[in-house]
Amino acid sequence: xxxxxxxxxxxxxxxxxxxxxxxxxxxxxxxxxxLQGEFVESNLGxxxxxxxxxTVRIVxxxxxxxxxxxxxxxxxxxxxRLTSADVVHGFLLPNTNVNxxxxxxxxxxxxxxxxxxxxxxxxxxxxCGLGHQAMWAHVSVVPKDQFASVTPVExxxxxxx
Ligand code: CUA
Numbered sequence: 001x002x003x004x005x006x007x008x009x010x011x012x013x014x015x016x017x018x019x020x021x022x023x024x025x026x027x028x029x030x031x032x033x034x035l036q037g038e039f040v041e042s043n044l045g046x047x048x049x050x051x052x053x054x055t056v057r058i059v060x061x062x063x064x065x066x067x068x069x070x071x072x073x074x075x076x077x078x079x080x081r082l083t084s085a086d087v088v089h090g091f092l093l094p095n096t097n098v099n100x101x102x103x104x105x106x107x108x109x110x111x112x113x114x115x116x117x118x119x120x121x122x123x124x125x126x127x128c129g130l131g132h133q134a135m136w137a138h139v140s141v142v143p144k145d146q147f148a149s150v151t152p153v154e155x156x157x158x159x160x161x
Pocket of ligand 1 (some may be wrong): 060062063088089090119124125126127128129131132133135
């Protein structure tokens with residue numbers, strides 16, 4: 001009986017520990033990114049939150065960011081959430097505080113805001129293979145009052161308006 005209780009405690013604490021890793025490290029299954037959860041393709045790009053801020057979800061993979069271009073409003077809190085489908089990539093927006101590693105199995109989260117409209121080139125800055133040099137994407141920052149009229153398709157493709 002006692003042994004059974006101890007076994008149960010070990011199993012339960014093990015499961016709880018696995019479900020709630022210490023610190024705020026967020027894990028995600030890199031092998032099923034496209035099948036389920038936050039990073040399915042239809043959920044990528046810029047989403048508008050109830051409080052008016054935006055969340056941008058991007059998957060990095062050899063040798064692309066998906067989507068390649070995201071549109072966000074200026075003067076608005078922007079939260080980037082990224083993960084990798086394969087190897088370690090890097091996400092860097094020059095002249096901003098955005099600079100993070102994108103590691104498979106984990107979610108990288110960076111918060112920023114863009115004071116003025118403009119185009120930001122987005123190079124992968126972690127060597128990730130032969131195509132690394134060509135791994136670029138863009139963040140297009142549009143005036144806040146114009147963002148409401150940007151359609152969901154335009155938010156992830158940056159097709160000129
Ligand atoms: Cu991806 Cu370098």
